[in-house]
Amino acid sequence: MALKESEAIVLRTYPLREADLLVTLFTRLEGKVRAVARSAKKSRRRFGGALEPLTFVRAYYEDRERQELARLDSCEVLESPLSSEVSYPRAIALGHVAELLDELLPEREANDAVFRLVVAVLARLRGTEVWMPITYFELWMTRLMGYLPELSECIACGRTLNGGRAFFHALADGLMCAADKRLASSEISAESRGLAAQMFRAPVESFAGAPWPKAQAADLRKFLLQTLQRHIEKKLVTAAMLEKIS
Amino acid sequence: MSKFAEPMVRLIDELKKLPGIGSKTAQRLAFHILRSSDDDAEALAAAVRDVKASLRLCTICNNITDVDLCVYCSSATRNQRLICVVEEPTNIAAIEKTKHFNGVYHVLHGSISPLHGVGPEQLRISNLIRRVEGGQVDEVILATNPTVEGEATATYLSGQLRRAGLKVTRIAMGIPVGSDIEYADEITMLKSIEGRREL
Ligand SMILES: [Zn+2]
Ligand SMILES: [Zn+2]
Numbered sequence: 001m002a003l004k005e006s007e008a009i010v011l012r013t014y015p016l017r018e019a020d021l022l023v024t025l026f027t028r029l030e031g032k033v034r035a036v037a038r039s040a041k042k043s044r045r046r047f048g049g050a051l052e053p054l055t056f057v058r059a060y061y062e063d064r065e066r067q068e069l070a071r072l073d074s075c076e077v078l079e080s081p082l083s084s085e086v087s088y089p090r091a092i093a094l095g096h097v098a099e100l101l102d103e104l105l106p107e108r109e110a111n112d113a114v115f116r117l118v119v120a121v122l123a124r125l126r127g128t129e130v131w132m133p134i135t136y137f138e139l140w141m142t143r144l145m146g147y148l149p150e151l152s153e154c155i156a157c158g159r160t161l162n163g164g165r166a167f168f169h170a171l172a173d174g175l176m177c178a179a180d181k182r183l184a185s186s187e188i189s190a191e192s193r194g195l196a197a198q199m200f201r202a203p204v205e206s207f208a209g210a211p212w213p214k215a216q217a218a219d220l221r222k223f224l225l226q227t228l229q230r231h232i233e234k235k236l237v238t239a240a241m242l243e244k245i246s
Numbered sequence: 247m248s249k250f251a252e253p254m255v256r257l258i259d260e261l262k263k264l265p266g267i268g269s270k271t272a273q274r275l276a277f278h279i280l281r282s283s284d285d286d287a288e289a290l291a292a293a294v295r296d297v298k299a300s301l302r303l304c305t306i307c308n309n310i311t312d313v314d315l316c317v318y319c320s321s322a323t324r325n326q327r328l329i330c331v332v333e334e335p336t337n338i339a340a341i342e343k344t345k346h347f348n349g350v351y352h353v354l355h356g357s358i359s360p361l362h363g364v365g366p367e368q369l370r371i372s373n374l375i376r377r378v379e380g381g382q383v384d385e386v387i388l389a390t391n392p393t394v395e396g397e398a399t400a401t402y403l404s405g406q407l408r409r410a411g412l413k414v415t416r417i418a419m420g421i422p423v424g425s426d427i428e429y430a431d432e433i434t435m436l437k438s439i440e441g442r443r444e445l
Contacts, residue, residue, distance in 0.1 A: 012361055018266040052394050053361065088358065088366075088405075091398030095360025136432040213390055244365070 008059040031109040035070035050075035098239035132212040149174030156180035156234035192220040308353040344436040357395040404445040415442040
């Protein structure tokens, strides 16, 4: 079969048999693809650092007859996460991006909007400043996957939330006004809702430079993660680790 | 119904748990064991039992050893003031091959791995901190793998160790990025130790 060529993001690898690696790639061409990299575990000459999670590569792979897994022929590194310092917070943030993509993307379904989002966010994910790119990524992923409810009106009564308080609950699909909020709801501030609206109008670069402490939009991220975890029906491993970063 | 007798199924199932062993290989190994002499089979079973009964972790460096302290920590000729930190016990062999490292080791038993939920608290870091806080150490060489996980671990450790006011170095990246130091040849490994830089 013919060799396919596509830009791709390496999501994760698993050891397979003695010497091979099973690689999950997010390709621009056809979305999430799982492929076998022969001898990649022992001889790193062929793939080098190209199979590190979140490496932006040009991948060459081919489908195999009657086989679910493609064969990864080679990878050319376009941008490596190792080209800037891997601080502890950055390592967790990178892992979070990889886990979200791996959990949320269906197999073999191209999604150029998500691909462009990842490339843009990875370019901002440097040093120890992780909260802005993570917030931007979670927000846009939730929207691009079709899981984001309307943030400006109450799901119970339909009234506008602009200018008023808004609440969310782990088991509810949207925001609620003060009158309709459930027991044990959390509040999402008007400021965070405003930030979300801004993030939908501007590229991630435009938020760089300004300080973004962990507390900023923490309520928004909590709401987004609850929404995402409800849809994938599992807890994200990296969400708990992000929470622990000081 | 299974096509094998129950004890055979049990052996195949146990063998399948080993890394790199699939169903076919497990069956092949199980039949090999079945055909081998009683003595050979007994020796294999005894070796498996003994390795668990007699091996433990060195209380100073976490290396796998049959005596506490391990050969490195109890050695009078090795420089106990120079510690090389590695991810796995198997990494020690790669560094010993160079024959140019005369310090001692510290084995973390893993690396920081967010996708697997492994943070610093899951690694054997606390006894490293205790080792250096005693003031008996001049330098710590971080020889974790040149991967995202190994780098994250090294960055984290250097932050913790520098607070204790000692020299912290990272092996040079003559080792290809993304690889495992276990597979590095001795020249590359030697160059990596010699070319280490201070963090
Ligand atoms: Zn309402
Ligand atoms: Zn020891």
